[in-house]
Amino acid sequence: MKANYGYLDGSGQYFITIDTDHCTTCPHHGCVTGCPKGLFEIIVDDYDDCVSQVNEAARKKVKYECAACKPMANRPPLPCMAACTPGAITHSW
Amino acid sequence: MxxxxxxxxxxxxxxxxxxxxxxxxxxxxxxxxxxxxxxxxxxxxxxxxxxxxxxxxxxxxxxxxxxxxxxxxxxxxxxxxxxxxxxxxxxxxxxxxxxxxxxxxxARGGNFMYGPTVRTILDMGGQDCKAIHCDPVGKVTNFLMNDKCAAGTGRGMEVFADLLSVPIEEIGELSFQVEEEPPPVSSTCVVFAKSEASGLLRKGWPKNKVIAAYCNAMAHRVVTLLERIGVEKDFAITGGIGKNIGVVQRIERELGVTALKAKYDPQxxxxxxxxxxxxxxxxxxx
Structure with missing residues (x-):
């Protein structure tokens, strides 16, 4: 399942997508410690799979929470994506 | 009262x-x-x-x-x-x-109501709107939710029913009683939409035309959400707004897809x- 966490508003679309089919194969969930803002948490989803999700408090402000990792120039790889070894995490912006 | x-x-x-x-x-x-x-x-x-x-x-x-x-x-x-x-x-x-x-x-309920061919479900709830893709057994494969604002939700429609003094059940039918489709009001925020609608009423727009403009805005709002994940046939709408033909038919028209008809109450x-x-x-x- 592709789970999109975030929102769209008048300024654009801000979604962090987690592909849970890949996420559930990951033994260590590096995203949880890899994100400097601590946006990710581990849950047991509705289908009883152990997966990451963006925590509820962060979902309506991901644009701002992620801003520090997204400089306008010389953008390094995003820490959450670098820590996600199965490649389950993508950002829409 | x-x-x-x-x-x-x-x-x-x-x-x-x-x-x-x-x-x-x-x-x-x-x-x-x-x-x-x-x-x-x-x-x-x-x-x-x-x-x-x-x-x-x-x-x-x-x-x-x-x-x-x-x-x-x-x-x-x-x-x-x-x-x-x-x-x-x-x-x-x-x-x-x-x-x-x-x-x-x-997704599971939509699969039961509309049958195993349904692949895209738009749940138009009271406070948020969700676009859901599901497989033939009703398991979610992709979803997108917009719960940041009330535009495109049932609560927004209730606000308009009160503003225009029109019973909420009659809004869908009334929205088609216009000579030509008016441009949508703001689809970014229901508070802005309400202010804009008040202005249009003061300009002399009839209620039906304002209702049509809001139904149009609401449809456009959710179509933007649907387009982000894509619409795979068959398509169905659940939630209370699924009973408002003014919004449903405008969504169908904008998407170019006909929504499946529910065997039961979509709510x-x-x-x-x-x-x-x-x-x-x-x-x-x-």
């Missing part, structure tokens, strides 16, 4: 042809931000449901919905073997055996999905 135009009618129903005695009865309760529904299944068949307004207290709202679904059936809450709670208030359903998100429940899809999960969990012994 002044008439509350947003106030929609509460209702319940049960199938008198089904005899529940001795059967496996499971239930689902969807405590949403605006309305609460309860559904009862007898051996996996839809037996009873209710739809009530959600109050400020989720446990009471869930109890009220379940009590009303049980009314006239001769059953008691203890007769329901497994209950799943869903919706915003899902963790506050005191008699639920498990809580499951409304996204998974709408019970979440609770129905929860009851189906309850049946599966009961059979698994969880």
């Amino acid at each position: 002044a008439q509350e135009f947003w106030r929609w009618k509460e209702y319940n129903w049960h199938d008198e042809n089904i005899q529940p005695n001795g059967a496996a009865i499971t239930g689902g309760v969807d405590v949403g931000s605006v309305s609460s529904q309860a559904v009862l299944l007898v051996n996996g068949q839809l037996y009873a449901y209710s739809s009530t307004r959600t109050g400020s207290d989720s446990p009471n709202s869930s109890k009220k919905a379940m009590d009303w679904a049980l009314e006239g059936t001769g059953l008691k809450l203890e007769d329901v073997k497994f209950i799943v709670g869903t919706g915003y208030g899902r963790v506050n359903v005191p008699f639920a055996n498990r809580a499951i998100t409304e996204i998974a429940c709408h 019970i899809a979440g609770a129905l999905g929860a009851a189906l999960f309850a049946k599966a969990l009961l059979e698994k012994g969880k």
Whole structure:
């Protein structure tokens, strides 16, 4: 399942997508410690799979929470994506 | 007391042809931000449901919905073997055996209501709007939710019903009584849309035209959401707005896709999905 966490508003679309089919194969969930803002948490989803999700408090402000990792120039790889070894995490912006 | 135009009618129903005695009865309760529904299944068949307004207290709202679904059936809450709670208030359903998100429940309920060919479900709820892709068994494969603002939701429609003094059930029909389709009002925010609509009324626009402009804005808003994940056929709409033809037909027109017609009330899809999960969990012994 592709789970999109975030929102769209008048300024654009801000979604962090987690592909849970890949996420559930990951033994260590590096995203949880890899994100400097601590946006990710581990849950047991509705289908009883152990997966990451963006925590509820962060979902309506991901644009701002992620801003520090997204400089306008010389953008390094995003820490959450670098820590996600199965490649389950993508950002829409 | 002044008439509350947003106030929609509460209702319940049960199938008198089904005899529940001795059967496996499971239930689902969807405590949403605006309305609460309860559904009862007898051996996996839809037996009873209710739809009530959600109050400020989720446990009471869930109890009220379940009590009303049980009314006239001769059953008691203890007769329901497994209950799943869903919706915003899902963790506050005191008699639920498990809580499951409304996204998974709408997909499962939509699959039951519209059949296994449905692949895209648009759940237009009271406070948010969700675009859901599902597989032939009703398992979610992709979802997108917009809960940051009320534009494109049932609550926004209630605000407009009150503003225009038009009963909410009549809005859909009235929105087509215009000579030509007006441009949409703001689809970014329901507060902006309301201000804009007040201005249009002062300019002399008739109510029907303002309603058409808002239905248009609402349709455009959710189509933007749908386009982000894509629309795979078959397409269906659940939630209370699924009963508003003014919005549904405008969504269909903008997408170029016809929505499947529901065999049951589209507003019970979440609770129905929860009851189906309850049946599966009961059979698994969880």
